[in-house]
Amino acid sequence: MDGRSGKAATASRSASQATPQRRDRAEVRSVTVTQLGYGTDTGKKRRRNEDDYVVEPPLFAIADGMGGAQAGELASSLAAGAVREDEGAAGSGERRVAELIQEANRRVYERSSQDAAASGMGTTMTVALAGDGNVAFGHVGDSRAYLIRDGKLEQLTEDHSLVAELVRSGKLSPEEAETHPQRSVITRALGTDPDVDVDTFSIEALPGDLFMLCSDGLTSMVEDDVILRCIEKNRDNLQASRSARTSESRSRRRRSTRPLAQTATARSTRTRWTSSTACRPSTRWSYRPATPSKRSSRLSRSAAPAAG
Template sequence: MKVGAATDIGLIRMMNQDSYYCSSGVEDPCLFIVADGMGGHNGGEIASRVSVDTIKDFIQGNYQKPEYQKDRLLLIKDAMNKANSIIYGLSMEDPNLRGMGTTLTMALIEEERLYIGHIGDSRMYLLRNGECRKLTEDHSLVAQLIKNGSISPEEGENHPQKNIITRALGIDTEAEIDLDTLMLQQGDTLLLCTDGLTNMLDLEDIIGICSSGDSPQSISEALVEEANKKGGRDNVTSIVVKVGCSE
């Protein structure tokens, strides 16, 4: 497989509170993570970086353990729960960091199987045969309102409370994590991204750029550049993984 990643502070924010980790695509574990932190006094930056580093280290350190070899979703869950506990503990120790947290969306790929861990409103998409499927559910107030029919998807686009998330790592002692798994196919493209991308670009823009035939690195950079062209109102991060591509 081939991979690429890009991040940018955007045009408005004073600090990049996004963090990410991107494997080379050739070594095990094949791991990809995006996180979008929240909180003042550098809290968002700390929360996202701690979450990514903790999960990366936990998965790399425990990948070969028998109990996790037979249950990769348990590996992801335990890694995310450890990150949650560490971030929450840091926020309790320092009043300036109280309330900090982070979204986190991660992909672990083993042969043709994709394992997903997710909390918050960062997203993962699967592009296959020209079609795009969202693999994660937004844990946000607006997503809840749309789901229960209180507002339409169109009304949600410019809702004043669009940025309120209902789940995150580090904001409580327990984290409610979404886990999923599916089989990948040769030619699939995965996109992991923070909401700085999806709030700026519509799905047609994303599909068009991801279907360009360029390298994953060029696609990642093009997505970030286009988000900034459309206003760059937030930090933006993208990871692109092309499955079945040799180096």
């Protein structure tokens, strides 16, 4: 973790176990999405956009595909489609977003296994669900979720990437990670195995909070302070804020740029929780068949699809 995330270390736990414990609260309140913006941009070097996103309040998602030919575009489209088709089945919060991501993984993996042209494809995915007093997140890969609160930008998710692991272990500095030759290698993605570990956590939503989901094309191009400045300057017009960010991204470097996928403002409609803890420890839901057939989970956006 590069120090910008305030999230506690993850805890491993099987999906067959009980649901995560919730903080006790005297009353239930809802989270209302009062404003949102979204958009995508291919950038200057790529002919295709391998990102896809979902804006179906109270459900939001970003997927960033990878693979040869059009496989990355297909992977992100399949994953986003799984989320769009959600009909609000039983369950809520972290369990629901984990199940959505598992279904997205199943679709990408099955297509990759059955279609030689799509073999080796994968995608990141980050999902947000506004619910009773909080926003639940599910996360796989290096597409990020951010919280803008009280004039500060906080990274909520931990990247599942090689350089992020090296930074967390103290073997690499955040500055070194920015130019590391393997900075595009991710260690967890949808579609590489029949099951996937999903990190989940919940954030208490306060009045005026703004949540942002984005692919690495934004965060690898634009510094945090620039992102925050653009958002705060255009808070009343989130589409304009998105345009400013993508324009800044394209002007800084002449390389592939992925989009800011969506922005949402969450406002509480009743008294907020008395707990001062904004971010719960993350739970890793592990869905594993009895005898899974594992393939390598290390993917690079620049790598050609693997054989078979």
